Amino acid sequence: MLNNDFSGIVTLTTDFGQEDGYAGTMKGVILNQAPQTCIVDISHNIPAFNLRQAFIVLNAAFVYFPKGTIHVMIVDPGVGSSRRHILVHAAGHYFIGPDNGVLGRIAKLHNGQTWAMDFTSIGITSASSTFHGRDVYAVAAGKILNLGYRQLVTGFIDPVLLALPEPVKTKTGFDGEILYIDNFGNLVSNLRKEHLTNNSTLVIKDAIVPIVEYYSQLDFTAPGALLNSWGYIEICVKEAQASLMLGVTIGEKISIVNSNITEEKKK
Amino acid sequence: MLNNDFSGIVTLTTDFGQEDGYAGTMKGVILNQAPQTCIVDISHNIPAFNLRQAFIVLNAAFVYFPKGTIHVMIVDPGVGSSRRHILVHAAGHYFIGPDNGVLGRIAKLHNGQTWAMDFTSIGITSASSTFHGRDVYAVAAGKILNLGYRQLVTGFIDPVLLALPEPVKTKTGFDGEILYIDNFGNLVSNLRKEHLTNNSTLVIKDAIVPIVEYYSQLDFTAPGALLNSWGYIEICVKEAQASLMLGVTIGEKISIVNSNITEEKKK
Amino acid sequence: MLNNDFSGIVTLTTDFGQEDGYAGTMKGVILNQAPQTCIVDISHNIPAFNLRQAFIVLNAAFVYFPKGTIHVMIVDPGVGSSRRHILVHAAGHYFIGPDNGVLGRIAKLHNGQTWAMDFTSIGITSASSTFHGRDVYAVAAGKILNLGYRQLVTGFIDPVLLALPEPVKTKTGFDGEILYIDNFGNLVSNLRKEHLTNNSTLVIKDAIVPIVEYYSQLDFTAPGALLNSWGYIEICVKEAQASLMLGVTIGEKISIVNSNITEEKKK
Numbered sequence: 001m002l003n004n005d006f007s008g009i010v011t012l013t014t015d016f017g018q019e020d021g022y023a024g025t026m027k028g029v030i031l032n033q034a035p036q037t038c039i040v041d042i043s044h045n046i047p048a049f050n051l052r053q054a055f056i057v058l059n060a061a062f063v064y065f066p067k068g069t070i071h072v073m074i075v076d077p078g079v080g081s082s083r084r085h086i087l088v089h090a091a092g093h094y095f096i097g098p099d100n101g102v103l104g105r106i107a108k109l110h111n112g113q114t115w116a117m118d119f120t121s122i123g124i125t126s127a128s129s130t131f132h133g134r135d136v137y138a139v140a141a142g143k144i145l146n147l148g149y150r151q152l153v154t155g156f157i158d159p160v161l162l163a164l165p166e167p168v169k170t171k172t173g174f175d176g177e178i179l180y181i182d183n184f185g186n187l188v189s190n191l192r193k194e195h196l197t198n199n200s201t202l203v204i205k206d207a208i209v210p211i212v213e214y215y216s217q218l219d220f221t222a223p224g225a226l227l228n229s230w231g232y233i234e235i236c237v238k239e240a241q242a243s244l245m246l247g248v249t250i251g252e253k254i255s256i257v258n259s260n261i262t263e264e265k266k267k
Numbered sequence: 268m269l270n271n272d273f274s275g276i277v278t279l280t281t282d283f284g285q286e287d288g289y290a291g292t293m294k295g296v297i298l299n300q301a302p303q304t305c306i307v308d309i310s311h312n313i314p315a316f317n318l319r320q321a322f323i324v325l326n327a328a329f330v331y332f333p334k335g336t337i338h339v340m341i342v343d344p345g346v347g348s349s350r351r352h353i354l355v356h357a358a359g360h361y362f363i364g365p366d367n368g369v370l371g372r373i374a375k376l377h378n379g380q381t382w383a384m385d386f387t388s389i390g391i392t393s394a395s396s397t398f399h400g401r402d403v404y405a406v407a408a409g410k411i412l413n414l415g416y417r418q419l420v421t422g423f424i425d426p427v428l429l430a431l432p433e434p435v436k437t438k439t440g441f442d443g444e445i446l447y448i449d450n451f452g453n454l455v456s457n458l459r460k461e462h463l464t465n466n467s468t469l470v471i472k473d474a475i476v477p478i479v480e481y482y483s484q485l486d487f488t489a490p491g492a493l494l495n496s497w498g499y500i501e502i503c504v505k506e507a508q509a510s511l512m513l514g515v516t517i518g519e520k521i522s523i524v525n526s527n528i529t530e531e532k533k534k
Numbered sequence: 535m536l537n538n539d540f541s542g543i544v545t546l547t548t549d550f551g552q553e554d555g556y557a558g559t560m561k562g563v564i565l566n567q568a569p570q571t572c573i574v575d576i577s578h579n580i581p582a583f584n585l586r587q588a589f590i591v592l593n594a595a596f597v598y599f600p601k602g603t604i605h606v607m608i609v610d611p612g613v614g615s616s617r618r619h620i621l622v623h624a625a626g627h628y629f630i631g632p633d634n635g636v637l638g639r640i641a642k643l644h645n646g647q648t649w650a651m652d653f654t655s656i657g658i659t660s661a662s663s664t665f666h667g668r669d670v671y672a673v674a675a676g677k678i679l680n681l682g683y684r685q686l687v688t689g690f691i692d693p694v695l696l697a698l699p700e701p702v703k704t705k706t707g708f709d710g711e712i713l714y715i716d717n718f719g720n721l722v723s724n725l726r727k728e729h730l731t732n733n734s735t736l737v738i739k740d741a742i743v744p745i746v747e748y749y750s751q752l753d754f755t756a757p758g759a760l761l762n763s764w765g766y767i768e769i770c771v772k773e774a775q776a777s778l779m780l781g782v783t784i785g786e787k788i789s790i791v792n793s794n795i796t797e798e799k800k801k
Binding site: 007008009011013018038040041042043044045046057058060061062064065066069182183184213214215216217226227228229238239 | 549550551552553554555556557558559561562563565566569573582583611612613614615662663664665668669
């Protein structure tokens with residue numbers, strides 16, 4: 001019965017939290033449409049309305065699912081307004097949600113295609129003005145599993161693109177910033193492996209942070225930097241919250257300094 | 268093997284939190300009895316012992332699941348005492364849990380029927396005195412999926428009914444109160460669409476709150492009121508926690524004032 | 535396709551939290567390997583790096599799952615170091631994770647066997663140095679479901695054993711301590727039914743705590759002790775957080791005093 005384009009898996013990434021039953025309600029709607037669906041939570045604890053964090057979490061996770069998975073992203077401050085409903089097909093995966101930049105950024109990063117959907121194309125006649133996760137996107141996910149996505153979309157569009165700060169090349173290396181702080185208090189920057197040389201030094205808050213390979217190489221309380229599992233350079237403290245110990249929040253500047261140039265300055 | 272009365276889905280609504288593995292343990296018990304069950308979390312973050320919040324969340328969510336779903340509700344301050352075990356059949360859904368008012372209120376609201384269950388009818392010989400979610404209700408859910416519910420129940424009973432504050436008609440409209448505050452800080456009242464006219468004004472904490480259709484119509488920091496996805500009137504602030512910004516907690520009074528009468532007073 | 539040794543269920547017990555999509559990512563990896571797997575969360579809110587809490591939660595939950603379930607435990611402060619990867623077979627269940635004492639303690643408690651695994655035996659060529667839950671253990675779980683575990687392991691080893699404080703026999707009974715505090719603020723000690731006589735008294739913070747059977751037997755605000763659903767003696771306060779009301783944290787001493795000896799002292 002299911003279209004072969006799909007894995008039969010639907011993931012959910014939202015800012016709904018765990019208290020109110022909002023995510024569970026969406027699952028009910030999906031299972032009503034497509035009872036065999038395997039529904040997997042990526043996160044329901046994206047900070048409320050935080051589009052950047054939704055992008056970072058979903059973009060880091062989705063590729064580990066089977067191709068043909070439908071990823072529903074509901075961080076949606078514009079719910080009920082005229083913002084568009086979109087479907088993105090990128091890297092062999094499907095994404096549905098509001099057109100607020102998150103899915104557009106995923107489409108751009110993975111050379112995907114973006115379609116618009118509307119109530120008529122989805123086949124719904126009304127929706128609440130505050131919970132499109134339930135009334136629009138969960139319905140769309142279930143219908144796509146049954147009918148394929150081409151029946152659900154109207155036409156190609158250029159999606160809204162989320163702004164993300166990019167590292168800036170400097171005389172001595174790169175200036176970046178902390179993009180994300182995870183559950184362990186690790187400080188995830190927008191600097192990546194490609195910005196490092198064999199002689200790079202990390203500087204945050206005027207302190208040099210040694211680069212290590214894994215957490216337990218560090219001494220307790222002394223921060224270190226490593227390449228994390230998302231491919232970003234992160235600042236960490238062994239078995240502790242780097243964010244608290246260093247007093248760092250999102251947006252803090254972090255620099256890569258190429259040591260050759262540092263040497264020259266000393267001369 | 269499964270009885271055709273059932274969707275094969277079991278939902279869980281509890282105050283167990285996410286830390287201790289209590290909900291996961293219940294899932295193990297259910298899967299031991301009925302391995303093909305699709306188990307969906309509605310919420311495990313009902314505030315401890317909060318029967319009203321359990322009712323509001325479960326009542327808002329259950330109807331979106333396929334009919335024949337079994338909803339297990341374990342907010343159970345009387346666990347281990349002589350409070351009864353019940354099964355409610357209402358609106359095509361099944362509910363099991365302790366007889367403490369939550370499921371009785373759902374039965375009454377949806378003209379359902381309530382049966383008692385006991386250890387003998389469920390087929391258990393002993394249970395811990397602190398975790399009937401695991402030892403009684405998860406077992407019952409699994410057995411009902413296999414055997415049907417009629418074998419598990421003893422007879423009809425009148426369930427305990429949860430008290431819920433109802434709006435009161437006033438000279439100028441209705442007085443209600445804040446029943447629930449969600450993850451976004453939205454203030455959910457017990458006032459509904461039926462209490463509004465085309466010329467209604469919402470008043471909370473001596474301030475008039477404009478009625479809008481969706482969140483992003485509001486200016487930042489200015490509160491508004493809208494009809495939410497559960498059918499209640501809620502007070503919200505655009506992309507912010509209304510509860511914090513207005514200093515409102517559960518129980519705060521909120522009034523609907525009919526503007527015609529306001530006009531008359533002015534004359 | 536699945537090996538008959540297995541239930542087809544994989545459980546997850548981690549300190550990943552709910553925010554970052556780490557647990558969801560592991561589920562994607564498992565479903566990529568074994569699409570029919572039923573994945574159940576035991577807890578993702580083990581406090582970061584807290585091996586003892588991971589042991590207590592997993593050990594209390596796993597036995598309620600069908601035999602042949604694979605339990606993946608990822609509290610892993612040594613991730614990326616040379617700490618070993620292990621598979622434990624105990625009590626008819628399978629456990630995989632890092633060799634840091636948690637699974638070794640389960641193996642010892644249930645007379646299980648412990649095998650080592652390595653990248654070659656698992657069939658992976660590289661892994662991040664910070665997320666072996668995704669790159670090593672989720673892959674291993676999926677492969678075990680498909681191939682059986684014998685192909686994934688290298689040989690028997692003696693696992694690391696988590697230290698757990700044991701009750702100490704005293705002249706008048708037993709001295710124990712608070713091991714765990716649950717979501718309800720209940721204080722779970724390391725004292726068990728076997729340490730009680732019919733005339734035992736519980737003492738914590740120089741106060742005698744009456745022993746009851748279930749929570750609602752207590753008056754509000756007065757603490758009590760009971761045998762909880764994990765088989766431990768716990769201190770509780772009716773519909774309140776005993777930890778907050780008594781100012782007790784993990785490690786607090788708790789004693790069982792045998793009343794006969796108390797009587798003798800009085801003479």
